[in-house]
Amino acid sequence: QSVLTQPPSVSGAPGQRVTISCTGSSSNIGATYDVHWYQQLPGTAPKLLIYGNSNRPSGVPDRFSGSKSGTSASLAITGLQAEDEADYYCQSYDTSLSGWVFGGGTNLTVL
Amino acid sequence: QLQLQESGPGLVKPSETLSLTCTVSGGSISSNSHYWGWIRQPPAKGLEWIGSIYYRGNTYYNPSLKSRVTLSVDTSKNQFSLNLSSVTAADTAVYYCARLVVVTATNNWFDPWGQGILVTVSS
Numbered sequence: 001q002s003v004l005t006q007p008p009s010v011s012g013a014p015g016q017r018v019t020i021s022c023t024g025s026s027s028n029i030g031a032t033y034d035v036h037w038y039q040q041l042p043g044t045a046p047k048l049l050i051y052g053n054s055n056r057p058s059g060v061p062d063r064f065s066g067s068k069s070g071t072s073a074s075l076a077i078t079g080l081q082a083e084d085e086a087d088y089y090c091q092s093y094d095t096s097l098s099g100w101v102f103g104g105g106t107n108l109t110v111l
Numbered sequence: 112q113l114q115l116q117e118s119g120p121g122l123v124k125p126s127e128t129l130s131l132t133c134t135v136s137g138g139s140i141s142s143n144s145h146y147w148g149w150i151r152q153p154p155a156k157g158l159e160w161i162g163s164i165y166y167r168g169n170t171y172y173n174p175s176l177k178s179r180v181t182l183s184v185d186t187s188k189n190q191f192s193l194n195l196s197s198v199t200a201a202d203t204a205v206y207y208c209a210r211l212v213v214v215t216a217t218n219n220w221f222d223p224w225g226q227g228i229l230v231t232v233s234s
Contacts, residue, residue: 002157036220038158045207046158048222052214057222089158091220099173100148100211100219102158 003028004090004103011109012080020106022073022090028101030071033093037066037075040087040105049088050075077108085110113138115208115225123202123232129195133208133225140189141166146211147191148221149182151204159204163211164191198232205229 005023012018022035029035034053038046048057050066053073065076073092077084090103119131133147140147148163162172164182172180176195184191195202206228209221 032217034218034220038221045224045227046221047224048220051212051220051222052218091158093217093219097174099171100160100163100221102150102160105157 002104003094003097003101004092006088006090006103006106008104009107009109011111012077013111014080014082016080017076017078018080018108019077020075020088020090020108022075022103024071024073024092026071027096028071028092028094029068029073031095033095035066035068035073036091037064038089038091040089042086046089080110082110084108113210113223115210115223117206117208117225117228119228119230121229121231123198123230124234125199125232126197129193129198129202129206129230129232131193131206131208131228131230133191133193135189135191135210140184140191141186144213146171146213146219147184148209148211149193150207150209150221150224151202152207152227153201153204156204161193161195161206200232203230203232 037050039049040046053068054066087105094101114136116134123129146163149161179196181194209224213219
């Protein structure tokens with residue numbers, strides 16, 4: 001049971017928009033800790049996708065965007081492409097655990 | 112460009128100690144604004160933070176693993192290491208090392224990651 005809750009899977013057709021939610025609590029996201037997102041392509045290591053709730057590292061397409069409100073955060077992907085098929089993880093910090101926490105991950109399928 | 116590389120045995124016997132090293136290249140491990148971390152991923156499962164260490168030796172451990180985990184750092188070799196004792200099959204996972212970027216107390220993330228190393232616990 002992950003501290004941050006994500007839907008196990010989402011899907012969308014090429015060109016469509018999908019969102020992935022990340023729900024936390026008052027001891028992590030709600031405690032003003034920022035949320036970060038990672039993309040894990042099959043067989044590879046996770047790669048930073050969004051940091052500080054809504055910032056994209058250099059090289060990440062602007063089709064990817066992040067937001068945070070209250071105890072939740074969201075990752076939005078517009079103009080879906082086949083290459084976006086991957087697992088996506090959110091990450092934050094939890095004061096109750098005194099450590100860094102990840103969501104359970106969401107598998108994105110491009111139909 | 113900073114790169115991290117995990118190394119160590121890919122097979123560990125139950126009840127023994129898993130030992131891995133992460134070698135940092137393209138930058139110094141002795142950075143004031145960075146910590147260093149270990150994350151693992153059991154087969155077909157999600158990511159689990161194991162622990163983090165600062166170059167001066169300050170350590171932070173996942174409470175669920177704290178009794179079995181020891182992190183250490185060797186600044187002369189630009190390396191940091193993970194020891195996980197009394198392993199069982201449940202510790203079988205891909206182990207990643209990563210840099211923990213600390214901008215503020217509430218804003219810190221892992222980037223970049225090593226490629227990962229699969230460690231299987233089996234007799």
